Every structure is written in C-alpha cells, then in structure tokens.
Amino acid sequence: MELKLNRPICFFDLETTGIDVARDRIVEISILKVFPNGNKESKTWLVNPTIPIPPHSTAVHGITDEKVANEPVFKELASHVYNMIKDSDLAGFNSDRFDIPLLAEELLRAEVDFDMKNRVAVDVQTIFHKKEERTLSAAYRFYCNESLDNAHSAEADTNATYEILKAQLDRYEDLENDIKSLSEFTKRKRSVDFAGFIALNEEEQEIFTFGKHKGALVEEVLEKEPGYFGWIQNADFPLYTKKVLTGIKLRKLNTKL
Template sequence: MLKNLQLDRPIAFIDIETTGHNPYSGRIVELSILRISPDGSEEYKSHRINPGIPIPEEATAIHGITDADVAEEPPFRQYARGIRDFLEGCDVSGFNVINFDLPCLEAEFARSSVDFSREGRYLIDSMVIFHQREPRNLQAAYLKYCGKEMENAHNAKEDARVSSEILDGQLDMYQDLPRDAAGLCTLCYKVEKSHIDAEGKFIWVENEAVCNFGKHKGRLLKDIAVNYPDYLEWIARSDFPVDVKKMAVKALEGEFPEPPEPLQPTEGEL
C-alpha cells in the first residue's frame, strides 16, 4: 500500500522486460502491472509474452528469459485490449517508465492496432526523482529508500513491486516532494511548450509545424508532405515514437496538427 501518495484515481506501476534497449524496436517478453486504487486495494496483471523474434543473448543475460521460456506463450496482440482496459483511468508510474516502459508499451499497442494514449494521465517516474537526488540504479534505490536488498532483479513482477515501494519511500524521505500525482508528474515529465510530440521531433514555429531533426530540419511539415513525401513514409515505417509516426501518416493524408495557442520556439531549437 502507498502510505505517502495521495491518490484521486488508480495508479499503475509498470515494468517490462524486452528483447533490446530500444523501446521502439524492442519486443516485450514479460510485462507486469501493479494497479493501486485510492482505497488501497491492489491488483496485478502479469504475462510472459512471445515476442515473435529471437531474444538476443545479451537480453537474456539481463532478465534471464530465453526463447524456450516464451515459445508457447501468446503474442502481445492477444493481451493488448485487456491490458489497455486494465490501464483505463490510471495514472502511470515505474522506474524509467517515461523513457522506456511506456514508449515500448505504446509501440506494442500500435503494432496490435489498439488505441492507447498517455494523454490525460499523470506520469510519475521514480528514476527521475532518484537521479535528481541520488544518481544510482534500481537496486541501489531499493536499498536506500526501502532498506532492502533485491532478491530477483529483472523479474518484471518483482520490479513492478519494487518500483512502487521506491516511490513510496522517496515520498517518505523527501517531505518537500508533492503528495499528489499531478505535482509529481510536473516534477518528472517536462515537455517543452514548443514541442508537438513528446520528444520534439516536430515543433511549433510561428504557429506552423516544423521538422526539428534530420536532413529536413527547419522545413515546414506541410512542405515535406508535398515535396518530400518519401521522408514521411520513412518515418512511418521506421523505429520512431508512436506519436511521431502517427503525425507523419496524417501529414501524408493532408491532415496537420493545429497549434493550441500562438507559440514561440524554445531558445536553442532550430
């Protein structure tokens, strides 16, 4: 049970083990979610998953899961809708969840043609807090904030449980931290106002969507769609974040993002 975090709605602690370090190209081999409700009740969802591709030896060396371990397991798409429904109405937390677990999960949902969005959710990453205060790893965070040694690192169910205890321990140790999900999200998940997507691959410049990377950096998205559609096609089929790929597909169809309000580019961009 979370003793130090005030919940207005459920929060889901997610941990994922994958075939590789790239969250956009790696495939999930194990997924665990600990859902904690405002009344303190807890519910787990945990699955071994057949990734559909060989698990590299270097990945097995980290989490211990082999091809044989998941050979008879269902693919992610068979779980996708159930996982999406389990996360309905939940804020999201975990250790490195913003830069790894969540993007990986979003990519798997997209491959399964299941709609899922981080919008409207508070994202709380205990690794961000930990690195701001004590730049270490998950095992060190568990020892520091919970006074415990990890017995089964890189087991998704254990790691999800540990990440929930770490966040609770951080809130207990650092009394100046916000006590609510909204405040912690503001601390953990900072997005530049000029960014159209989460990573800033496209940004607003004088209310126009502009490419902010690669050979077309500084070029209007509308111009790219008309004169360089092959570039957007490349983005759509490559290992980019889901929101970037969707933007590329929509631009090819003649649909472009609308700026929420007049914005100026962040200093240093472009």
C-alpha cells in the same frame, strides 16, 4: 507515505528482447494497479515475442526462448493490458524513456489505439536521479533499506518501484503528493511523441528534433516538403511517432477546410 490519488495509477515494468523501441518486443510485463481507496490489483504475464531473445538480454532477465515458447503473443494479451491501464495514470522506473514508448508500440502493433492524452506519467527514476543519482537496486536499498532480490524480474522491479515512490514522498518534503505534480517533476523534455522526434518549442508549437529539419515547425515542413511525411511513414520510425505526425497533418488539413 501512501499516495494521494484522484484516479488509479498503474506501476509497470517490462522485460524485453532489447532496447530498440521500434524493433524490440516484450517478453514479460507486470502491472500493479493502485486505486484511490488503497486497494491494489496486480498481474504479470510472460509473452512470446515472436522473435529470438538475444543471449545478452537473457543474461539480464533470465527469460529464454524456451521459457516463452508456449506463452501468448502480445496481440492476445493486448486487450487485457489495455483494460487494466485505460482509466489510469502510469508510473515506472525509466518508464518515460523506455517502458511507455515500447508499450505504446506493442499496443499500436496489436491495433489498440493507445495514447497519453488523458493521463499523466511519473518516472520514479527521474526523482531518484535528480535527488540521489543511483540504480533501481541502490534506490531500493537507499530508500527502503531492503535488498532487491530477483532484480530484473518484472514483478520484483514493479513492486520495488511502487515502494520507492512512497518512500521518496516521505523523504523529500518538497515533493508534492500529487500525481500531476510528480509527473511534471519527472518530465525530462517536452516531447510530443514518446521517442522525442517531435517536441514543443517555447511557443507550444510542434518542431522536429532531428535531421535536416531539426528545430523547424512540423506544419511548415509538411506544407513545404510533403514528401517528408511519406518518408517518415515508410521509414523505421516508431508507430507512435507516425501516429502523432499523422494527427498534426490531419489537423492542418482540417483548418484549411
């Protein structure tokens, strides 16, 4: 089943130096852009992460320091990546918890103001886990009856994810062929920032999800304990979390004017 699209959607996958969203870096990114008319555009870049690639990460994706030594750093590629995804919804495998947050960090680090305000995301892994509880290779074999050669190659994983989503729509009649509906189905929690440090409560109010203020309204904490904002801004939190928190603080200040 082909996707019903009202706007383009970009399937993407990252290979990285590790799994710490705030500290690790991209070493390979592949994007498959699918347009409403069925046309496709794809691009894959190797990236010099500017930090050493740990052996355990190389063991997963096969990318070494030597392989990326002469490749561009992400800041050189940021505008190309952003131009490809700026008008699109996003999709990936485990993308809500990892790929989108890490991509956001890299874009913000490169001074590209990325957010998800006018787009939705579909995490194909969530559909898979809710329906079958498997891995990407098993999902490809289960849904597409194919072996995933070159697993942990960003390009192979990206194309497999696209094919899996189409096969999932064929298999599950209760899945609506609509990107916003698929996005709602794949959401795990109502996070405001990608990392989940700030979420929405039942009243649609931002709350902290960690530390001594867990469950407290963000606006109330910032008003009663203004130093907490400075602590987060100077601590090792993701850049996108800091961006969201700054937006909440500015919104509160504007309501007082």
